[in-house]
Amino acid sequence: MMDWTGLFAIFAAFFIVAVSPGPATLAVSTISAGLGRRPGMLFGTGLGVGLAFWGLVAATGLGAVLQTTTHLLAAIKVAGGLYLLWLAYGSARSALRKDTADGGDINGSATKTGHWFLKGLMLNMSNPKAVVAWMAALSVGLGADDGAASVAVATAGCMVIGFAIYAGYALAFSVGAVMERYSRCRRWIDGTVAALFALAGLTLLRSALQRGPQAA
Numbered sequence: 001m002m003d004w005t006g007l008f009a010i011f012a013a014f015f016i017v018a019v020s021p022g023p024a025t026l027a028v029s030t031i032s033a034g035l036g037r038r039p040g041m042l043f044g045t046g047l048g049v050g051l052a053f054w055g056l057v058a059a060t061g062l063g064a065v066l067q068t069t070t071h072l073l074a075a076i077k078v079a080g081g082l083y084l085l086w087l088a089y090g091s092a093r094s095a096l097r098k099d100t101a102d103g104g105d106i107n108g109s110a111t112k113t114g115h116w117f118l119k120g121l122m123l124n125m126s127n128p129k130a131v132v133a134w135m136a137a138l139s140v141g142l143g144a145d146d147g148a149a150s151v152a153v154a155t156a157g158c159m160v161i162g163f164a165i166y167a168g169y170a171l172a173f174s175v176g177a178v179m180e181r182y183s184r185c186r187r188w189i190d191g192t193v194a195a196l197f198a199l200a201g202l203t204l205l206r207s208a209l210q211r212g213p214q215a216a
Contacts, residue, residue, distance in 0.1 A: 006141030007154055014137040014158040018051070018165050023084060023200050024124055028166055029173045030091070030193050031116065033182035037174035039116045044166030046120025051130055051162040058134035059155040073128055077208035080126035084201030087123070088194045095190035120166075127204075134158070 019025070024047050032040025124130055138154055172178070182189060 007150070007157065008141070010137055010141035010154045011157050011161060013140045014133075015161050015165070017133045017137060018158075018162050023087075023127070023197065024051075024120075024166070025169055026193060026196060027087065027123060028120070028169045030189070032170045032173035033178050033189075034094075034186065036179065037170060040170030040174050041167060042116035043120040044170045045163070046117040046122075047124050047166045048120075048159070048163035049117075050121045050124025050127075052159045053125060054127075054130040055134050055155050055159055055162075058131050058138060059151050074208045076126060076128045077204050080128065081201045081203075081205035081208060083122060083126045084197050084204060088197035088201060091190045091194035091197060095187045095194060097187075129204075 028040055028044045028047060031043050137158060138151070141154065173182075
């Protein structure tokens, strides 16, 4: 029998983690405000798929294995750190432009909407900290006596929450008033975003250089 109280606790914990400001939410917000709803939704969908992948890893017990596989974990962190630095470069390049016809961008333009899903997917797929967040959320409401059905429902519910959060960010930041304000302050916003991406990327690279599973 499913413990619905435990499931609600998992969903609440996961929502708090997923909705909190971070590279993914920062990226989808900036893209939506600068380029509009379609690129933002595509990017958010990619983020959701990447997040769901780590959910499957955590739910099947592979997350714990990954945490102890030092070299693989370090490789993923390096990939994630370099990708964040690449995003920082894109935002910095946008901030340095005095004028832009299609708003700010993160290594792309409004005309390349087909690429945004892949960019979002890459961002969350290269973030090994996502599996830690999944494991923490699932541990809130699941116990040793819970069966596969409870794990599946909890995982599926959290996946839906993840997609909903990214879609919500894309919709909220792509409204006309927000896009207009972003356009006015684009260079300042993109410069700040570039700095935050660079900080997150360097932090992930630094973590990858540390030894032992405790560095995760």
